[in-house]
Amino acid sequence: DSYHSHPLKNAHPILVISMLGALLLNLLERLHRRYSNFVLRIHQLLLSLAFTSSYTVSLDQLQAELLKHHPIDIRTAREKFHLEGNIIIHAACPRCSYVYPAPFPK
Template sequence: EHHFNPPVDAQSSIAQMTMFIAVVCTVIMGISRNMTNMILGLMTLQLRFAFEYSTGKCDVRQEAVLDQIPSTIETILSKFNLDGKKTILAACPNCHFTYYPSYKPG
């Protein structure tokens, strides 16, 4: 049910589109997370330049849009609820069999 109310819905349409492009780069195109973070930074910088073009500075509304754009793809994936649940397993160095974690009380 958490997929029906993604946190990204609260963002501006400009921020949503920027984040969506970053998701496409990583998930669909297979671009590495580091490269996607660089592309994300360049898109944010380009938006800032576009906002500053006519007046030389961003107004409050434009700054708010820029503040909505995260700097990492990991944060964006969580806003789209695409950051799956993870379980870290242990692997035997000899046979490579994987074991689920077990916790002992105390």
């Protein structure tokens, strides 16, 4: 059921928090997509620096996967949170404003 299971349910909290922060700026503060993408890239850079600034020279498998799956585009983050709506196109009569149903299946 789509209401009780979410693709981010098992996602790493670091990814969820990073995406959520950028999404909140984009949606609530109306931050432009270009700057929202910048925020996501900065989050990814900070994660990379945090992972490599420890005493290990290379990333472990979890760290590499986190960086690989971290979105750098706000549209990808919106898709992961299922925030994109379904668009159904209807035709409307310009005279009487009657709305005709879509002629194709949903």
